[in-house]
Amino acid sequence: MRMMKALVHEKAGRPNASIKMVPYPTCGDDEVIIKVMACGICKWAEISHDTVGGGGTLARYPVITGHEFSGIIEEVGRNVKDLKPGDRVTADNAIPCGYCWYCKNGKPLCCENFGSHGHNKNGGFAxxxxxxxxxVxxxxxxxxxxxxxxxEPVACAVEALDRADVKPGEEVIVSGMGPHGIILAQLFHHSNAQRSVAIGLVESRLRKLESYGITTILAERNDCSVHxxxxxxxxxxxxxxxxxTSGSWPMVQSLMKFLRKGGRFIQYGSYHSQIHIENPAKFLNDLHYNNQQYVGVxxxxxxxxxxxxxxxxxxxxxxxxxTHTFDLDDYFLALDTNKTDKSTLKVxxxxxxxxxx
Incomplete structure (x- = not known):
């Protein structure tokens, strides 16, 4: 039997994960097999898999994780006509079921049986x-x-761009210049927006965006008055x-002051700790009376x-x-580096x- 190396999570938590030899995958009639050349660490997803009791709502174990992958086609199924061995490819990890209420009503993003390579189908850390x-x-x-x-992160940013529905002449703020913010800042810069600005904490990242023609603001972590x-x-x-994209509630509260009547707030970052809304009634009433939209993507x-x-x-x-690359054997070192080294963007x-x- 042909075997291969993979990172397998028997269930959530590092004690339940290991890099080991597993059977080479089978290729269905409508499938391809990809020789994975690179697979990115999605910091939120992989830390969740790495945490005992974690994994998130999509996770089904045991599973080979990794949902941001690229590689070379190794095999194609007999019904596959437009791809061939040797093609350089990436692939959409998302597989809506096609038969739940949401899928049948044109909302596959809300699928109740959402399939995803790296979460409940084997992924790219193999x-x-x-x-x-x-x-593909x-x-x-x-x-x-x-x-x-x-x-994959760019595709998610495209979803945010679509949901924002930028009209010609509108003005945009993008905050939080991690990988997702850097991507979003570029997409909105090339959208219908008359003007956009990127707000972040790391000066070197902002200087790079400025070289792309994007206006930036350097923020202070604990002083919203600066930006x-x-x-x-x-x-x-x-x-x-x-x-x-920051996932910082103080930043959100600060930015909401600048949202025009009829404006759209796109929440792209997720929160990993309790937040405190000082006056929930005022927060909701401001959305209501100002005809504003608060949209999650x-x-x-x-x-x-x-x-x-x-x-x-x-x-x-x-x-x-x-910013950093590692061999599969060094996966856990790579994840720890992503957690602790502030210079990392994408590992x-x-x-x-x-x-x-």
């Missing part, structure tokens, strides 16, 4: 993986395998759209082709995002050794 061919997207020569792992003073000068009448379906096109054309540059695993492209 030398090989199988996936349905319709989810070829990657252009100007994207490396490491960069192509960012297709508020700059925003008041830039947007004396407020903005139409605010996108927050957390994932995507079917956005991979657009994500890859954004990267191919340079409208979303991801070369700055991959990528190489299941088959460092790729040439």
């Amino acid at each position: 030398q090989y993986m199988s996936i349905i061919a319709k989810n 997207v070829k990657i252009p020569d100007n994207l490396s395998f490491d960069e192509a792992t960012l297709a 508020e003073a700059q925003l008041e000068k830039m947007f004396p009448n407020g903005v139409d759209i605010i996108v927050d 957390s994932c995507q379906v079917n956005n991979f082709p657009r994500a890859v096109e954004y990267m191919r054309t340079g409208k979303c540059k991801v070369d700055m995002l991959v 990528v695993i190489h299941p088959n050794g460092k790729p040439e492209g």
Whole structure:
């Protein structure tokens, strides 16, 4: 029996995870097998899998984790016509069921039986993986395998862009310049927006965005008055759209002051601790009387082709995002580095050794 190396979680928690030899996947008639060249660590998801009692609502164990992957097609099923061995690809990890109420009513993002490689289907922290061919997207020569792992976060950002529904002439604030914020800042910069600004805490990241033509504001972690003073000068009448990736409630409360009547607030960051709303009635009444929308966005379906096109054309540059790479054998060191090293943006695993492209 052909075997391969993989990171397997028997259940949530590091004591229940190991890198071991497992059977090589089978290739169904409508599937392909990908030789995984790179798989990114999604910090939130992998820490959740790494935590006893964690895993999140999508997780089903045992499972091979990793949902941000790229590689080379190794095999194709007999019904697959438009892909061939040797193609450089990434693939959409999301697989809605197609038969629940939400899927039947055109809302697959809310699927009640949501399938996801790396959560409840085997993912990319393995030398090989199988996936349905319709989810596979070829990657252009100007994207490396490491960069192509960012297709999943870019696809999620495309969902936020769609939900924001930017009208010509509108103005936008994007806050929190981690990987997702850096991606979102670029997408909104190239949208219908008349003007957008990126707010973050790390000056080097903001300088890079400025080299792309994006206006930035350097914030202070514990002093919202710093960015508020700059925003008041830039947007004396407020903005139409605010996108927050920071997961910081003080930042959200600060930014909400600048949301115009009829504006949209996109919550893209998640909260991992208790938050305190000083006056919940006022917060909700402000939304109500100002005709504002508070919109949550957390994932995507079917956005991979657009994500890859954004990267191919340079409208979303991801070369700055991959800061650290590790072999699969060093996965736990990689995850700990992602947790503790503040210089990390995106950490990528190489299941088959460092790729040439």
